[in-house]
Amino acid sequence: MVNVTYIAADGTTTTVEGELFSNVMQTALDNDVAGIVGECGGSMMCATCHCYVDEAWQGKTGARNDGEDDMLDCAADEVKPTSRLSCQITLTPDLDGLVVHLPEAQY
Amino acid sequence: MPLAPVNDSVGIDALTLDPYPIYRQMRAETPVVRVTSVGRTFLTKAAFTKMVKDDPETFSSDDPNTPMKPAFQAHTLMRKDGAEHRRERMAMQMAYTPKVIKQNWAGIYRDLTDRYLDSLPRGETVDLFSALCGPVAADILTQILGLGDVDAATMQRWSQQLIDGAGNFGWRPEPFAVSDKANAEMNAHFDSLIDYHKANPNASAFAIMLNAADPIPTSQIYANLKIAIGGGINEPRDALATLIYGLLTNPDQLEEVKRQEAWGQTFEEGVRWVAPIQASSRLVREDCQIGGFDIPKGDTVMTIQASANRDEDVFENGEDFVVFRDKNPHQAFGSGPHHCAGAHVARRTVGEIMLPALFERFPNMTLPDPQAVKWRGFGFRGPINLPVTLN
Numbered sequence: 001m002v003n004v005t006y007i008a009a010d011g012t013t014t015t016v017e018g019e020l021f022s023n024v025m026q027t028a029l030d031n032d033v034a035g036i037v038g039e040c041g042g043s044m045m046c047a048t049c050h051c052y053v054d055e056a057w058q059g060k061t062g063a064r065n066d067g068e069d070d071m072l073d074c075a076a077d078e079v080k081p082t083s084r085l086s087c088q089i090t091l092t093p094d095l096d097g098l099v100v101h102l103p104e105a106q107y
Numbered sequence: 108m109p110l111a112p113v114n115d116s117v118g119i120d121a122l123t124l125d126p127y128p129i130y131r132q133m134r135a136e137t138p139v140v141r142v143t144s145v146g147r148t149f150l151t152k153a154a155f156t157k158m159v160k161d162d163p164e165t166f167s168s169d170d171p172n173t174p175m176k177p178a179f180q181a182h183t184l185m186r187k188d189g190a191e192h193r194r195e196r197m198a199m200q201m202a203y204t205p206k207v208i209k210q211n212w213a214g215i216y217r218d219l220t221d222r223y224l225d226s227l228p229r230g231e232t233v234d235l236f237s238a239l240c241g242p243v244a245a246d247i248l249t250q251i252l253g254l255g256d257v258d259a260a261t262m263q264r265w266s267q268q269l270i271d272g273a274g275n276f277g278w279r280p281e282p283f284a285v286s287d288k289a290n291a292e293m294n295a296h297f298d299s300l301i302d303y304h305k306a307n308p309n310a311s312a313f314a315i316m317l318n319a320a321d322p323i324p325t326s327q328i329y330a331n332l333k334i335a336i337g338g339g340i341n342e343p344r345d346a347l348a349t350l351i352y353g354l355l356t357n358p359d360q361l362e363e364v365k366r367q368e369a370w371g372q373t374f375e376e377g378v379r380w381v382a383p384i385q386a387s388s389r390l391v392r393e394d395c396q397i398g399g400f401d402i403p404k405g406d407t408v409m410t411i412q413a414s415a416n417r418d419e420d421v422f423e424n425g426e427d428f429v430v431f432r433d434k435n436p437h438q439a440f441g442s443g444p445h446h447c448a449g450a451h452v453a454r455r456t457v458g459e460i461m462l463p464a465l466f467e468r469f470p471n472m473t474l475p476d477p478q479a480v481k482w483r484g485f486g487f488r489g490p491i492n493l494p495v496t497l498n
Contacts, residue, residue, distance in 0.1 A: 032434075040446035041161040045196070047204075070197050076205040076451075107205055107451050 002091040002098070004028075006051075008035045009104040020093065024086035024100060025049035035102035042087035044068065047075035048106040049086040054099035058082060061089050061098070077103035111139040111148055111400040118144045122485040126385070127426065130414035139398040147388060147409040148402060153418040153438065155397055156410035159389055160443035163188050166389035166408065168445055173388075178272025178286045179337070181330035185445070196448060198323045199331050202251060202312035203448055208455045211310040212250060216460050219246050224468045229497050232475065236348050236493040239465070244343040247456050252335055253311025255300050262340060265289045269337035274486065293336070297329055339449055342383040343457050345489025350377035350462055352490055353428040355474040360430050365466065369430060374458030376430045379422075379437035385413035385488045387441065412438040413488065471498040 001017040004027055008014075012034075018027035028036035028049075037048035044067055053061045064072070065088045072079050086100065114137065117129055122145075133140055133151045141148050150156050159166045169188045176182055184195040201207060223243045227233055242259035245266070249257055272286030297313070304314040312335065316328045323331075350373060354361040364373050391406045402408065416437045417425035423432075440447035447453075466472075473496045474480070480490045 039440065039442070039450065040444070041157065041442040043161065043163075043444045043446070045193075045444050045446050046450070067193065067197075070200075074200055074204040074206075105205070107454060 002093065002096045004091070004095075005097075005099045006033045006035065007054075007099065007101045009102055018091045020091060022091050024051065024084075024089040024091065024098070026087070027091065028086065035106070036086060037106045038087060039107075044071050044085060044088065047071050047073075047085065050075040050077060050079075050103050050106060051084055051086040051089075052080055052082040052101040052103070053084055053089070054101060055082060057095070057098050057100075060094055064088070075103070076105045076107050108396055108399060108401045111141050111397075111402070112137050113141045113143060114149075115143045117142055119485060123483060125482070126413060126485060126488075127417065130411060130417070131426070134414060134418060139400050139402075142409075145409065147407050149409050149411055150397065151411045151414035151418075152398070153415035153421045156412055156415040156438055157442050158397075159408060159410050160387075160438075160441055160445070163444050165391065165393050165395055167392050168192070168389060170388070170390045170407075173273075174275040174278065174283075175273040177283050178269055178275065179330055179333050180287070180290045181326060181333070183330045183334050184327075185334055185338075188444070192444060195323055195327055195331060198316045198319060198328070199312040199335070200448060202310060202315050203452050205451045205455065207310050208452060213455065213460070215250055216247055216456050217464070219243060219250070220461050220464045224464060227469075227497055229469070232494050232496045234492050235351060235495050236344070236490060240344040240347045240351075240493070241340070243461060244340050244347070244456075247343075248335065248339045251312060251339075251452060252332055253300065253304060253309065253313035254296070254332075255303075257296060261292075262336065265293055266336050266340040269333060270341065270487070273337065290333070293333060294329060297332060335449070339452075341487055341489075342449070343453050345381075345383040345484075345487065346374070346378050346453060347457050347461055348490045348493050349381045349383070350374065350457070351465070351493060351495065352474065352477070352480060353377050353380060353430075354466070355472070355495065356477050357428055357430075360428070361466075364430055368463070370463045371454065371458050372435075373430050373462065374454060375435045375437065376428060376432065378439035378453075379416045379435055380428045381482070381488055382413045382416055382437070382439040383487060383489055384439070384441075384447075385484065386411050386486055387445075412441065469497045472496060473498070 004018050005015040014033050016031040025038040039048045040046040072083050130151050138152045171182050184192050223239050245259040245262035268286050268289040271282045275282040304317050308318045386409050388407050388409050394404050395402050440450040475496050483491050
Protein backbone atom coordinates (compact mmCIF):
# COMPACT_ATOMS: atom_id res chain seq x y z
CA MET A 1 0.00 0.00 0.00
CA VAL A 2 1.07 3.59 -0.68
CA ASN A 3 -0.24 6.40 1.50
CA VAL A 4 -1.44 9.53 -0.28
CA THR A 5 -2.54 12.77 1.37
CA TYR A 6 -4.94 15.07 -0.46
CA ILE A 7 -5.20 18.67 0.75
CA ALA A 8 -8.33 20.38 -0.60
CA ALA A 9 -8.45 24.07 -1.52
CA ASP A 10 -10.24 24.78 1.79
CA GLY A 11 -7.52 22.98 3.76
CA THR A 12 -9.41 19.72 4.38
CA THR A 13 -6.79 16.99 4.61
CA THR A 14 -7.50 13.36 3.77
CA THR A 15 -4.96 10.56 3.94
CA VAL A 16 -5.81 7.26 2.29
CA GLU A 17 -4.07 4.01 1.43
CA GLY A 18 -3.62 3.58 -2.30
CA GLU A 19 -2.94 0.32 -4.06
CA LEU A 20 0.55 -0.13 -5.42
CA PHE A 21 0.69 0.88 -9.13
CA SER A 22 -2.76 2.46 -9.04
CA ASN A 23 -2.68 6.21 -9.70
CA VAL A 24 -3.44 9.34 -7.69
CA MET A 25 -6.74 10.01 -9.53
CA GLN A 26 -8.10 6.47 -9.15
CA THR A 27 -7.06 6.32 -5.50
CA ALA A 28 -9.05 9.47 -4.82
CA LEU A 29 -12.12 8.04 -6.55
CA ASP A 30 -11.78 4.67 -4.79
CA ASN A 31 -11.73 6.44 -1.43
CA ASP A 32 -14.38 9.12 -2.06
CA VAL A 33 -11.90 11.98 -1.80
CA ALA A 34 -13.75 15.09 -2.94
CA GLY A 35 -12.10 17.48 -5.38
CA ILE A 36 -10.93 14.99 -8.01
CA VAL A 37 -13.43 14.14 -10.75
CA GLY A 38 -11.43 12.08 -13.26
CA GLU A 39 -14.19 12.16 -15.81
CA CYS A 40 -12.37 10.51 -18.72
CA GLY A 41 -11.26 7.54 -16.65
CA GLY A 42 -7.55 8.32 -16.90
CA SER A 43 -7.15 8.50 -20.66
CA MET A 44 -5.80 12.07 -20.54
CA MET A 45 -8.77 13.49 -22.38
CA CYS A 46 -10.13 15.81 -19.74
CA ALA A 47 -8.45 17.92 -17.09
CA THR A 48 -10.77 17.14 -14.19
CA CYS A 49 -8.14 15.35 -12.08
CA HIS A 50 -5.82 18.35 -11.89
CA CYS A 51 -3.64 18.51 -8.77
CA TYR A 52 -0.61 20.38 -7.48
CA VAL A 53 2.17 18.10 -6.27
CA ASP A 54 3.58 19.28 -2.95
CA GLU A 55 6.97 20.81 -3.66
CA ALA A 56 8.70 18.37 -1.34
CA TRP A 57 7.49 15.54 -3.60
CA GLN A 58 8.09 17.05 -7.02
CA GLY A 59 11.42 15.29 -7.48
CA LYS A 60 9.85 11.89 -6.93
CA THR A 61 6.73 12.31 -9.07
CA GLY A 62 8.94 13.31 -11.99
CA ALA A 63 8.15 15.24 -15.16
CA ARG A 64 4.82 15.49 -16.94
CA ASN A 65 4.05 12.79 -19.50
CA ASP A 66 3.71 13.36 -23.25
CA GLY A 67 0.50 15.22 -23.97
CA GLU A 68 -0.08 16.15 -20.36
CA ASP A 69 0.95 19.79 -20.88
CA ASP A 70 -1.63 20.34 -23.61
CA MET A 71 -4.37 18.82 -21.52
CA LEU A 72 -3.38 20.84 -18.44
CA ASP A 73 -3.89 23.99 -20.53
CA CYS A 74 -7.55 22.98 -20.53
CA ALA A 75 -7.81 22.86 -16.72
CA ALA A 76 -10.37 25.05 -15.00
CA ASP A 77 -7.98 26.45 -12.39
CA GLU A 78 -4.57 28.08 -12.56
CA VAL A 79 -1.79 25.86 -13.93
CA LYS A 80 1.41 26.09 -11.87
CA PRO A 81 4.83 24.48 -12.28
CA THR A 82 3.67 21.84 -9.79
CA SER A 83 0.48 21.05 -11.76
CA ARG A 84 -0.11 17.45 -12.84
CA LEU A 85 -2.98 15.36 -14.05
CA SER A 86 -3.31 13.01 -11.12
CA CYS A 87 -4.24 10.08 -13.40
CA GLN A 88 -0.69 10.27 -14.76
CA ILE A 89 1.00 9.78 -11.37
CA THR A 90 1.50 6.07 -10.74
CA LEU A 91 1.79 4.99 -7.12
CA THR A 92 5.26 3.46 -7.02
CA PRO A 93 6.69 2.36 -3.64
CA ASP A 94 8.87 5.48 -3.35
CA LEU A 95 5.75 7.68 -3.41
CA ASP A 96 4.56 6.36 -0.03
CA GLY A 97 3.54 9.49 1.91
CA LEU A 98 2.90 11.59 -1.22
CA VAL A 99 1.13 14.90 -0.64
CA VAL A 100 -0.94 16.61 -3.35
CA HIS A 101 -2.95 19.82 -3.20
CA LEU A 102 -6.28 20.15 -4.99
CA PRO A 103 -7.54 23.13 -6.99
CA GLU A 104 -10.77 24.94 -6.14
CA ALA A 105 -12.53 23.75 -9.28
CA GLN A 106 -12.15 20.93 -11.78
CA TYR A 107 -14.68 22.33 -14.28
CA MET B 108 -18.20 -19.47 -21.42
CA PRO B 109 -21.54 -19.24 -23.26
CA LEU B 110 -22.42 -16.52 -25.72
CA ALA B 111 -24.75 -13.80 -24.43
CA PRO B 112 -28.48 -14.55 -24.67
CA VAL B 113 -30.47 -13.30 -27.64
CA ASN B 114 -33.43 -10.93 -27.44
CA ASP B 115 -35.65 -11.29 -30.50
CA SER B 116 -38.63 -9.39 -29.14
CA VAL B 117 -37.40 -5.85 -28.49
CA GLY B 118 -37.71 -3.66 -31.56
CA ILE B 119 -36.34 -0.28 -32.44
CA ASP B 120 -39.80 1.32 -32.19
CA ALA B 121 -40.23 0.29 -28.58
CA LEU B 122 -36.73 1.51 -27.76
CA THR B 123 -37.47 4.82 -29.43
CA LEU B 124 -40.76 5.36 -27.59
CA ASP B 125 -39.89 4.30 -24.04
CA PRO B 126 -36.63 2.41 -23.51
CA TYR B 127 -36.37 2.76 -19.74
CA PRO B 128 -38.66 -0.10 -18.63
CA ILE B 129 -36.89 -2.31 -21.19
CA TYR B 130 -33.47 -1.39 -19.80
CA ARG B 131 -34.64 -1.94 -16.21
CA GLN B 132 -35.70 -5.45 -17.13
CA MET B 133 -32.45 -6.07 -19.01
CA ARG B 134 -30.36 -4.94 -16.03
CA ALA B 135 -32.25 -7.38 -13.84
CA GLU B 136 -32.41 -10.36 -16.19
CA THR B 137 -30.06 -10.04 -19.18
CA PRO B 138 -27.48 -7.30 -18.56
CA VAL B 139 -25.47 -8.52 -21.56
CA VAL B 140 -27.79 -9.37 -24.42
CA ARG B 141 -27.70 -9.63 -28.20
CA VAL B 142 -30.58 -7.54 -29.55
CA THR B 143 -31.52 -8.91 -32.94
CA SER B 144 -33.40 -5.85 -34.20
CA VAL B 145 -30.40 -3.57 -33.62
CA GLY B 146 -27.71 -6.11 -34.48
CA ARG B 147 -25.68 -5.17 -31.40
CA THR B 148 -24.82 -6.65 -28.01
CA PHE B 149 -26.38 -4.34 -25.43
CA LEU B 150 -24.49 -3.62 -22.19
CA THR B 151 -26.83 -2.09 -19.64
CA LYS B 152 -24.83 -2.08 -16.37
CA ALA B 153 -22.67 0.90 -15.35
CA ALA B 154 -19.61 -1.23 -14.63
CA PHE B 155 -19.72 -2.78 -18.13
CA THR B 156 -20.29 0.46 -20.04
CA LYS B 157 -17.45 2.21 -18.23
CA MET B 158 -15.09 -0.73 -18.63
CA VAL B 159 -15.71 -0.80 -22.39
CA LYS B 160 -15.28 2.95 -22.88
CA ASP B 161 -12.08 2.97 -20.81
CA ASP B 162 -10.48 0.19 -22.87
CA PRO B 163 -10.13 1.46 -26.46
CA GLU B 164 -7.54 -1.21 -27.25
CA THR B 165 -10.14 -3.96 -26.97
CA PHE B 166 -13.23 -1.89 -27.77
CA SER B 167 -12.41 0.31 -30.73
CA SER B 168 -14.18 3.36 -32.12
CA ASP B 169 -12.34 2.88 -35.39
CA ASP B 170 -15.01 1.70 -37.73
CA PRO B 171 -14.86 3.38 -41.14
CA ASN B 172 -17.73 1.25 -42.42
CA THR B 173 -20.59 3.12 -40.81
CA PRO B 174 -22.92 5.60 -42.51
CA MET B 175 -21.08 8.32 -40.62
CA LYS B 176 -18.38 8.44 -43.28
CA PRO B 177 -20.63 9.23 -46.28
CA ALA B 178 -22.77 11.52 -44.12
CA PHE B 179 -19.81 13.65 -43.06
CA GLN B 180 -17.82 12.98 -46.27
CA ALA B 181 -14.91 12.15 -43.98
CA HIS B 182 -13.54 9.55 -41.63
CA THR B 183 -14.01 11.70 -38.52
CA LEU B 184 -12.31 11.69 -35.15
CA MET B 185 -15.41 10.12 -33.60
CA ARG B 186 -14.46 6.95 -35.43
CA LYS B 187 -10.72 6.98 -34.75
CA ASP B 188 -8.52 5.75 -31.92
CA GLY B 189 -5.14 6.49 -30.42
CA ALA B 190 -2.74 9.18 -31.57
CA GLU B 191 -4.74 10.15 -34.66
CA HIS B 192 -7.85 10.76 -32.59
CA ARG B 193 -5.91 12.67 -29.95
CA ARG B 194 -4.27 14.97 -32.47
CA GLU B 195 -7.52 15.93 -34.17
CA ARG B 196 -9.32 16.35 -30.88
CA MET B 197 -6.61 18.41 -29.18
CA ALA B 198 -6.58 20.71 -32.24
CA MET B 199 -9.91 22.16 -31.10
CA GLN B 200 -10.06 21.26 -27.40
CA MET B 201 -8.80 24.66 -26.20
CA ALA B 202 -11.96 26.31 -27.57
CA TYR B 203 -14.10 24.19 -25.24
CA THR B 204 -12.26 24.77 -21.96
CA PRO B 205 -13.72 26.38 -18.84
CA LYS B 206 -11.19 29.22 -18.99
CA VAL B 207 -11.94 30.19 -22.57
CA ILE B 208 -15.67 29.97 -21.98
CA LYS B 209 -15.46 32.15 -18.90
CA GLN B 210 -13.09 34.73 -20.35
CA ASN B 211 -14.31 34.98 -23.91
CA TRP B 212 -17.82 33.79 -24.22
CA ALA B 213 -19.88 33.91 -21.03
CA GLY B 214 -21.03 37.50 -21.69
CA ILE B 215 -22.03 36.69 -25.27
CA TYR B 216 -23.95 33.61 -24.14
CA ARG B 217 -25.84 35.66 -21.56
CA ASP B 218 -26.77 38.26 -24.17
CA LEU B 219 -27.92 35.59 -26.62
CA THR B 220 -30.01 33.87 -23.96
CA ASP B 221 -31.54 37.20 -22.90
CA ARG B 222 -32.42 38.02 -26.48
CA TYR B 223 -34.40 34.79 -26.80
CA LEU B 224 -36.04 35.31 -23.42
CA ASP B 225 -37.04 38.84 -24.47
CA SER B 226 -38.86 37.41 -27.46
CA LEU B 227 -41.01 35.03 -25.40
CA PRO B 228 -44.58 36.23 -24.71
CA ARG B 229 -45.42 36.36 -20.99
CA GLY B 230 -48.76 34.84 -20.02
CA GLU B 231 -48.94 32.57 -23.03
CA THR B 232 -48.26 28.90 -23.51
CA VAL B 233 -45.21 28.44 -25.68
CA ASP B 234 -43.37 25.38 -26.99
CA LEU B 235 -39.99 26.06 -25.40
CA PHE B 236 -38.43 23.18 -27.30
CA SER B 237 -38.74 24.99 -30.63
CA ALA B 238 -38.87 28.59 -29.38
CA LEU B 239 -35.89 28.47 -27.04
CA CYS B 240 -33.98 25.22 -26.53
CA GLY B 241 -33.02 24.53 -30.15
CA PRO B 242 -32.29 28.04 -31.45
CA VAL B 243 -30.31 29.26 -28.44
CA ALA B 244 -28.17 26.10 -28.48
CA ALA B 245 -27.51 26.65 -32.20
CA ASP B 246 -26.59 30.33 -31.83
CA ILE B 247 -24.20 29.61 -28.99
CA LEU B 248 -22.49 26.88 -30.98
CA THR B 249 -22.08 29.28 -33.91
CA GLN B 250 -20.12 31.57 -31.61
CA ILE B 251 -17.95 28.83 -30.12
CA LEU B 252 -17.05 27.46 -33.52
CA GLY B 253 -16.52 30.85 -35.17
CA LEU B 254 -19.09 30.38 -37.92
CA GLY B 255 -19.93 34.02 -38.51
CA ASP B 256 -23.47 35.08 -39.28
CA VAL B 257 -25.14 31.75 -40.08
CA ASP B 258 -28.64 31.73 -38.58
CA ALA B 259 -29.98 29.28 -35.99
CA ALA B 260 -32.42 27.63 -38.39
CA THR B 261 -29.64 26.82 -40.86
CA MET B 262 -27.38 25.46 -38.11
CA GLN B 263 -30.19 23.26 -36.82
CA ARG B 264 -30.96 22.02 -40.32
CA TRP B 265 -27.33 21.16 -41.06
CA SER B 266 -27.07 19.39 -37.73
CA GLN B 267 -30.18 17.30 -38.30
CA GLN B 268 -29.19 16.43 -41.87
CA LEU B 269 -25.77 15.21 -40.72
CA ILE B 270 -27.39 13.16 -37.96
CA ASP B 271 -29.96 11.68 -40.33
CA GLY B 272 -27.18 10.68 -42.71
CA ALA B 273 -25.03 9.22 -39.96
CA GLY B 274 -28.00 7.20 -38.72
CA ASN B 275 -28.84 5.88 -42.19
CA PHE B 276 -27.98 2.27 -41.41
CA GLY B 277 -30.39 1.18 -44.13
CA TRP B 278 -27.97 2.84 -46.60
CA ARG B 279 -30.81 4.43 -48.56
CA PRO B 280 -29.61 7.04 -51.09
CA GLU B 281 -31.98 9.89 -50.10
CA PRO B 282 -30.52 10.80 -46.69
CA PHE B 283 -27.02 10.87 -48.20
CA ALA B 284 -28.22 13.12 -51.02
CA VAL B 285 -29.55 15.51 -48.38
CA SER B 286 -26.37 15.36 -46.28
CA ASP B 287 -24.26 15.83 -49.43
CA LYS B 288 -26.11 19.07 -50.10
CA ALA B 289 -25.60 20.19 -46.50
CA ASN B 290 -21.89 19.33 -46.76
CA ALA B 291 -21.59 21.47 -49.90
CA GLU B 292 -23.26 24.39 -48.13
CA MET B 293 -21.08 24.01 -45.05
CA ASN B 294 -17.88 23.71 -47.08
CA ALA B 295 -18.70 26.88 -48.99
CA HIS B 296 -19.51 28.71 -45.76
CA PHE B 297 -16.31 27.53 -44.07
CA ASP B 298 -14.28 28.54 -47.16
CA SER B 299 -15.64 32.06 -46.88
CA LEU B 300 -14.45 32.42 -43.26
CA ILE B 301 -10.86 31.21 -43.54
CA ASP B 302 -9.31 34.56 -44.48
CA TYR B 303 -11.08 36.33 -41.63
CA HIS B 304 -9.93 33.83 -38.98
CA LYS B 305 -6.37 33.88 -40.27
CA ALA B 306 -6.28 37.68 -40.21
CA ASN B 307 -8.05 37.92 -36.85
CA PRO B 308 -6.89 35.15 -34.53
CA ASN B 309 -9.54 34.52 -31.89
CA ALA B 310 -10.72 31.89 -29.40
CA SER B 311 -13.23 30.15 -31.68
CA ALA B 312 -12.60 26.51 -32.56
CA PHE B 313 -12.23 27.33 -36.25
CA ALA B 314 -9.59 30.03 -35.62
CA ILE B 315 -7.71 27.92 -33.08
CA MET B 316 -7.47 25.01 -35.52
CA LEU B 317 -6.47 27.23 -38.47
CA ASN B 318 -3.88 29.24 -36.59
CA ALA B 319 -2.17 26.37 -34.75
CA ALA B 320 1.61 26.12 -35.10
CA ASP B 321 1.22 22.72 -36.72
CA PRO B 322 -2.36 22.68 -38.02
CA ILE B 323 -4.27 19.54 -38.94
CA PRO B 324 -5.30 19.31 -42.64
CA THR B 325 -8.12 21.62 -43.69
CA SER B 326 -10.24 18.60 -44.58
CA GLN B 327 -10.02 17.45 -40.94
CA ILE B 328 -10.69 20.97 -39.66
CA TYR B 329 -13.89 20.90 -41.67
CA ALA B 330 -14.72 17.41 -40.43
CA ASN B 331 -14.21 18.57 -36.84
CA LEU B 332 -16.50 21.55 -37.36
CA LYS B 333 -19.17 19.25 -38.81
CA ILE B 334 -18.83 16.86 -35.89
CA ALA B 335 -19.36 19.81 -33.56
CA ILE B 336 -22.42 20.92 -35.55
CA GLY B 337 -23.83 17.39 -35.64
CA GLY B 338 -23.09 16.77 -31.98
CA GLY B 339 -23.33 20.19 -30.35
CA ILE B 340 -26.89 21.38 -30.89
CA ASN B 341 -29.32 18.56 -30.18
CA GLU B 342 -27.57 17.56 -26.96
CA PRO B 343 -27.71 20.93 -25.17
CA ARG B 344 -31.20 21.43 -26.63
CA ASP B 345 -32.39 18.10 -25.24
CA ALA B 346 -30.58 18.60 -21.93
CA LEU B 347 -32.24 22.00 -21.43
CA ALA B 348 -35.70 20.68 -22.31
CA THR B 349 -35.23 17.68 -19.99
CA LEU B 350 -34.10 19.95 -17.15
CA ILE B 351 -37.06 22.30 -17.54
CA TYR B 352 -39.40 19.30 -17.50
CA GLY B 353 -37.67 17.78 -14.48
CA LEU B 354 -37.91 20.96 -12.45
CA LEU B 355 -41.47 21.88 -13.44
CA THR B 356 -42.75 18.42 -12.59
CA ASN B 357 -40.95 18.49 -9.22
CA PRO B 358 -41.92 21.87 -7.74
CA ASP B 359 -40.50 21.08 -4.29
CA GLN B 360 -37.11 20.43 -5.80
CA LEU B 361 -37.40 23.54 -7.95
CA GLU B 362 -37.92 25.69 -4.86
CA GLU B 363 -34.89 24.17 -3.17
CA VAL B 364 -32.76 24.54 -6.31
CA LYS B 365 -33.66 28.22 -6.48
CA ARG B 366 -32.97 28.70 -2.77
CA GLN B 367 -29.55 27.05 -2.97
CA GLU B 368 -28.85 28.21 -6.54
CA ALA B 369 -27.99 24.57 -7.20
CA TRP B 370 -28.15 24.89 -10.99
CA GLY B 371 -24.94 22.97 -11.60
CA GLN B 372 -26.19 20.03 -9.55
CA THR B 373 -29.51 20.22 -11.39
CA PHE B 374 -27.72 20.02 -14.70
CA GLU B 375 -25.84 16.87 -13.68
CA GLU B 376 -29.07 15.22 -12.54
CA GLY B 377 -30.91 16.14 -15.74
CA VAL B 378 -28.30 14.55 -17.99
CA ARG B 379 -28.11 11.51 -15.70
CA TRP B 380 -31.87 11.04 -15.69
CA VAL B 381 -32.31 11.25 -19.47
CA ALA B 382 -28.91 11.24 -21.15
CA PRO B 383 -29.11 13.18 -24.44
CA ILE B 384 -26.79 10.58 -25.97
CA GLN B 385 -28.19 7.27 -24.81
CA ALA B 386 -26.00 4.68 -26.50
CA SER B 387 -22.66 4.29 -28.30
CA SER B 388 -21.09 1.51 -30.35
CA ARG B 389 -17.67 -0.08 -30.08
CA LEU B 390 -16.08 -2.70 -32.32
CA VAL B 391 -14.65 -5.68 -30.43
CA ARG B 392 -11.01 -6.18 -31.41
CA GLU B 393 -10.21 -9.32 -29.40
CA ASP B 394 -12.21 -12.25 -28.05
CA CYS B 395 -13.15 -11.27 -24.51
CA GLN B 396 -15.67 -11.83 -21.72
CA ILE B 397 -18.18 -9.46 -20.24
CA GLY B 398 -20.41 -10.40 -17.33
CA GLY B 399 -19.73 -14.11 -17.71
CA PHE B 400 -20.35 -14.27 -21.46
CA ASP B 401 -17.98 -14.73 -24.38
CA ILE B 402 -17.89 -11.71 -26.65
CA PRO B 403 -16.25 -12.70 -29.93
CA LYS B 404 -13.85 -10.55 -31.90
CA GLY B 405 -15.71 -8.66 -34.63
CA ASP B 406 -18.87 -8.25 -32.55
CA THR B 407 -20.22 -4.73 -32.00
CA VAL B 408 -21.15 -3.91 -28.44
CA MET B 409 -23.45 -1.06 -27.54
CA THR B 410 -22.87 0.74 -24.28
CA ILE B 411 -26.26 1.93 -23.06
CA GLN B 412 -25.29 4.86 -20.87
CA ALA B 413 -28.98 5.71 -20.52
CA SER B 414 -29.28 2.47 -18.57
CA ALA B 415 -25.93 2.77 -16.75
CA ASN B 416 -27.19 6.11 -15.42
CA ARG B 417 -30.11 4.35 -13.71
CA ASP B 418 -28.20 1.26 -12.57
CA GLU B 419 -29.47 0.12 -9.16
CA ASP B 420 -25.89 -0.80 -8.18
CA VAL B 421 -24.90 2.86 -8.41
CA PHE B 422 -28.04 4.98 -7.94
CA GLU B 423 -30.88 4.90 -5.45
CA ASN B 424 -34.22 5.74 -7.09
CA GLY B 425 -32.43 5.99 -10.40
CA GLU B 426 -35.68 6.15 -12.34
CA ASP B 427 -36.59 9.42 -10.59
CA PHE B 428 -35.35 12.97 -11.05
CA VAL B 429 -33.62 13.72 -7.73
CA VAL B 430 -31.37 16.79 -7.82
CA PHE B 431 -30.00 16.47 -4.33
CA ARG B 432 -28.11 13.20 -4.54
CA ASP B 433 -25.03 12.60 -2.40
CA LYS B 434 -23.08 11.48 -5.44
CA ASN B 435 -23.90 11.48 -9.11
CA PRO B 436 -21.28 9.48 -11.04
CA HIS B 437 -23.30 9.40 -14.25
CA GLN B 438 -21.87 8.48 -17.64
CA ALA B 439 -23.87 10.94 -19.72
CA PHE B 440 -20.64 12.36 -21.14
CA GLY B 441 -19.13 8.90 -21.57
CA SER B 442 -15.71 7.93 -20.33
CA GLY B 443 -12.32 7.16 -21.83
CA PRO B 444 -10.67 8.86 -24.82
CA HIS B 445 -13.98 9.82 -26.43
CA HIS B 446 -15.32 11.48 -23.29
CA CYS B 447 -17.52 14.35 -24.52
CA ALA B 448 -15.33 17.25 -25.68
CA GLY B 449 -18.23 19.66 -25.11
CA ALA B 450 -18.95 18.67 -21.51
CA HIS B 451 -17.69 21.94 -20.03
CA VAL B 452 -19.45 24.01 -22.66
CA ALA B 453 -22.72 22.26 -21.85
CA ARG B 454 -22.26 22.69 -18.11
CA ARG B 455 -21.55 26.40 -18.45
CA THR B 456 -24.08 27.30 -21.10
CA VAL B 457 -27.03 25.11 -20.14
CA GLY B 458 -26.40 24.71 -16.42
CA GLU B 459 -24.96 28.04 -15.40
CA ILE B 460 -26.48 30.45 -17.91
CA MET B 461 -29.65 29.34 -19.71
CA LEU B 462 -31.40 27.46 -16.93
CA PRO B 463 -31.11 30.09 -14.16
CA ALA B 464 -31.84 32.91 -16.65
CA LEU B 465 -35.07 31.21 -17.74
CA PHE B 466 -36.32 30.54 -14.20
CA GLU B 467 -35.38 34.05 -13.13
CA ARG B 468 -37.26 35.62 -16.03
CA PHE B 469 -40.36 33.46 -15.61
CA PRO B 470 -40.38 32.51 -11.92
CA ASN B 471 -43.98 31.25 -11.99
CA MET B 472 -43.97 29.34 -15.23
CA THR B 473 -45.85 26.06 -15.30
CA LEU B 474 -46.19 22.93 -17.36
CA PRO B 475 -50.00 22.79 -17.65
CA ASP B 476 -50.13 19.25 -19.03
CA PRO B 477 -47.04 17.10 -18.42
CA GLN B 478 -48.76 14.26 -20.33
CA ALA B 479 -48.66 16.40 -23.47
CA VAL B 480 -44.86 16.27 -23.51
CA LYS B 481 -43.65 13.60 -25.91
CA TRP B 482 -40.27 11.90 -25.47
CA ARG B 483 -38.50 10.22 -28.34
CA GLY B 484 -35.26 8.60 -29.24
CA PHE B 485 -33.08 5.54 -28.92
CA GLY B 486 -29.60 6.84 -29.80
CA PHE B 487 -30.40 10.43 -28.86
CA ARG B 488 -33.26 11.22 -26.53
CA GLY B 489 -35.24 14.12 -25.13
CA PRO B 490 -38.67 15.78 -25.23
CA ILE B 491 -39.75 16.76 -28.74
CA ASN B 492 -42.16 19.41 -27.46
CA LEU B 493 -42.45 21.38 -24.24
CA PRO B 494 -45.61 23.49 -23.93
CA VAL B 495 -44.92 25.77 -20.96
CA THR B 496 -47.07 28.64 -19.71
CA LEU B 497 -44.76 31.60 -19.12
CA ASN B 498 -45.30 33.72 -16.02
